Amino acid sequence: MDPVNRIFHEEQPPPVRTTGLLAWSKENLFSSWFNIVISILLFWIIYQFVAFVLSWGLINAVWFGETAQACPDSSGACWAFITSRWRLFVYGLYPNDLYWRVNVVYVLAAITIASFVWSFGKSTMRIRMTMFIGFPIAAYIFLIGGFWGLKYITPENFGGLLLTLTIATSGIFGSIPLGLILMLGRTSDLKIYSKVCTVFIEFWRGVPHIVVIVMFVALLPLFVPGGGKVDIVVRAFIAFAAFNSAYMAEVFRGGLQSIPKGQFEASRAIGLSYWKMMGYIILPQAIRNSIPALVNTCISIFKETTIVLLVGFSDFLGIIHLSLETPDWLGPPHISTSGYVFAAMIYFVFTFGMSKYSKRLENRSNVDN
Amino acid sequence: MSETPIISFNTVNKWYGDFHVLRNIDLQVKKGERIVICGPSGSGKSTLIRCINRLEEHQQGTIIVDDIELTDDVKNIDSIRLEVGMVFQSFNLFPHMTVLENLIIGQHLVRRLPKRDAEEVAMTYLERVKIADQAIKYPGQLSGGQQQRVAIARSLCMKPKIMLFDEVTSALDPEMVKEVLDVMVDLAQEGMTMLVVTHEMGFARTVADRVIFMDEGQIIEENTPDAFFDNPTSERAQNFIGQVLHHL
Numbered sequence: 001m002d003p004v005n006r007i008f009h010e011e012q013p014p015p016v017r018t019t020g021l022l023a024w025s026k027e028n029l030f031s032s033w034f035n036i037v038i039s040i041l042l043f044w045i046i047y048q049f050v051a052f053v054l055s056w057g058l059i060n061a062v063w064f065g066e067t068a069q070a071c072p073d074s075s076g077a078c079w080a081f082i083t084s085r086w087r088l089f090v091y092g093l094y095p096n097d098l099y100w101r102v103n104v105v106y107v108l109a110a111i112t113i114a115s116f117v118w119s120f121g122k123s124t125m126r127i128r129m130t131m132f133i134g135f136p137i138a139a140y141i142f143l144i145g146g147f148w149g150l151k152y153i154t155p156e157n158f159g160g161l162l163l164t165l166t167i168a169t170s171g172i173f174g175s176i177p178l179g180l181i182l183m184l185g186r187t188s189d190l191k192i193y194s195k196v197c198t199v200f201i202e203f204w205r206g207v208p209h210i211v212v213i214v215m216f217v218a219l220l221p222l223f224v225p226g227g228g229k230v231d232i233v234v235r236a237f238i239a240f241a242a243f244n245s246a247y248m249a250e251v252f253r254g255g256l257q258s259i260p261k262g263q264f265e266a267s268r269a270i271g272l273s274y275w276k277m278m279g280y281i282i283l284p285q286a287i288r289n290s291i292p293a294l295v296n297t298c299i300s301i302f303k304e305t306t307i308v309l310l311v312g313f314s315d316f317l318g319i320i321h322l323s324l325e326t327p328d329w330l331g332p333p334h335i336s337t338s339g340y341v342f343a344a345m346i347y348f349v350f351t352f353g354m355s356k357y358s359k360r361l362e363n364r365s366n367v368d369n
Numbered sequence: 370m371s372e373t374p375i376i377s378f379n380t381v382n383k384w385y386g387d388f389h390v391l392r393n394i395d396l397q398v399k400k401g402e403r404i405v406i407c408g409p410s411g412s413g414k415s416t417l418i419r420c421i422n423r424l425e426e427h428q429q430g431t432i433i434v435d436d437i438e439l440t441d442d443v444k445n446i447d448s449i450r451l452e453v454g455m456v457f458q459s460f461n462l463f464p465h466m467t468v469l470e471n472l473i474i475g476q477h478l479v480r481r482l483p484k485r486d487a488e489e490v491a492m493t494y495l496e497r498v499k500i501a502d503q504a505i506k507y508p509g510q511l512s513g514g515q516q517q518r519v520a521i522a523r524s525l526c527m528k529p530k531i532m533l534f535d536e537v538t539s540a541l542d543p544e545m546v547k548e549v550l551d552v553m554v555d556l557a558q559e560g561m562t563m564l565v566v567t568h569e570m571g572f573a574r575t576v577a578d579r580v581i582f583m584d585e586g587q588i589i590e591e592n593t594p595d596a597f598f599d600n601p602t603s604e605r606a607q608n609f610i611g612q613v614l615h616h617l
């Protein structure tokens with residue numbers, strides 16, 4: 001065979017993509033008769049939906065008013081119900097003159113969230129740990145108080161968004177460290193620890209949450225001597241932290257299993273003790289790998305807070321529900337529709353935020369690898 | 370240097386469940402000796418050297434490393450791991466730390482060196498493996514050969530008396546094998562006690578004082594590299610060398 005001499009090709013820029021709205025829609029929406037029909041149908045549905053949302057939610061909506069009489073017309077939303085009652089929805093029965101204490105906690109919560117969203121170079125980890133540990137403590141001091149001149153406020157006064165957020169927060173902030181401990185126990189070489197933790201985890205995962213809540217809130221005094229002295233709302237906090245710690249433990253175990261055996265061996269070969277190996281090498285990687293699943297669990301914790309309705313708590317959803325039953329707001333059904341739409345929007349804002357956050361972390365760890 | 374051997378295996382046996390993986394291993398290694406271990410896959414080479422830093426436990430016989438007998442005693446294990454460095458086939462660098470941090474962490478946490486001193490030590494070793502310019506990168510950003518040299522430097526930072534190498538070039542692309550072997554040859558010339566599991570015959574011939582041939586958990590043959598590769602006595606070794614040569 002004769003030798004073949006090929007021309008050396010110089011590097012070339014990639015072809016220019018013909019984007020632009022027209023080119024894009026031609027390619028994606030109108031490439032065939034069938035696609036044209038589907039696209040038009042779709043546009044029509046979207047148009048109808050948007051038009052309805054605009055006219056119902058904005059144009060025909062009633063924004064202000066003190067009673068159901070303000071909203072006689074079902075062609076528009078009754079946001080008056082929200083605007084006249086929003087304090088109740090946000091602060092529950094917290095004393096009026098002490099709203100500032102709740103506000104401080106809301107601001108701290110925003111700062112905590114921000115510390116997890118943005119990074120701060122080398123000190124990122126330290127700042128996040130500080131907020132993660134500091135926030136629940138600060139929230140306790142301000143919301144409940146009872147010392148340093150802060151008047152004691154019983155958690156039974158919590159309600160509305162405040163209750164929803166405090167239950168979710170204690171569920172999330174309590175279950176993460178507990179879950180880590182349980183996971184370490186379950187994967188420990190010591191058989192007894194491992195057995196005890198496994199039983200604990202499987203128990204909480206196996207019992208319906210509503211049963212747990214009822215047991216803690218209504219029946220605790222029957223089982224635990226002195227259980228009646230624990231504030232009823234605090235019992236709900238504990239219940240949420242307890243059963244969610246089982247889920248967190250499994251989330252972390254998944255992360256741990258994704259760490260190659262070689263990481264353990266290399267750590268031991270350079271002489272790290274078990275705790276140093278876990279603390280510096282294994283857990284940082286395992287936790288990082290668990291984050292998407294962890295955020296998912298946080299989302300379900302947040303949505304699940306609504307089950308406290310069933311033991312008579314007025315969380316965010318509950319307080320809207322209750323307000324709709326007060327004589328002032330008894331009226332045509334579009335009022336309650338407005339209330340529930342509003343509730344849905346608020347829950348969505350929180351859970352959507354969390355899921356966006358998890359997406360971002362996922363993308364970032366893809367880049368790292 | 371005739372005194373007591375730095376590593377000694379005395380009739381060591383080990384099982385995985387019912388599987389007899391190490392059988393009556395007797396082996397004495399003198400200080401400064403370079404030993405190459407070879408043998409077919411599954412013959413127990415990794416298991417043998419992993420017993421030296423107690424990544425694996427043996428069930429019968431005694432292993433003495435630098436006058437310390439390997440038992441369940443945690444103190445002994447900790448002090449042994451200070452003396453023995455190990456490099457793996459799959460590098461096993463810590464991916465969430467920079468190269469420099471990989472080298473500092475052990476010195477800081479185990480040898481309790483202040484971070485600044487540890488960093489100095491780390492940089493000297495990175496220079497020795499000719500990779501100092503990559504110090505602030507993450508392992509994932511380096512080639513396989515570079516990662517393996519970092520792994521060697523990470524072990525050396527702990528100032529071990531003995532270095533174990535378990536097929537450290539087999540996961541590498543051919544063009545990177547040499548850069549890693551060069552580092553190991555250097556190390557050998559400085560008098561480090563080395564146990565090297567490898568099929569790199571060229572390396573064995575230049576560096577090794579002794580070649581140990583294992584099969585089915587036993588040491589079948591033990592000789593100088595030239596004698597072993599040119600005139601293997603056992604039939605198993607002959608077959609094995611035939612196969613390895615065939616592949617090269």
Ligand SMILES: Nc1ncnc2c1ncn2[C@@H]1O[C@H](COP(=O)(O)OP(=O)(O)OP(=O)(O)O)[C@@H](O)[C@H]1O
Pocket residue numbers: 385388390408409410411412413414415416417
């Ligand atoms: N943790 C374990 N449990 C059970 N069997 C094992 C375990 N580790 C290794 N073995 C078995 O022990 C035998 C020896 O393994 P070892 O890794 O020491 O072989 P090797 O000589 O290093 O082989 P290779 O060249 O493939 O690395 C193999 O048959 C292997 O399947």
Ligand SMILES: [Mg+2]
Pocket residue numbers: 414415416535536
């Ligand atoms: Mg092996």
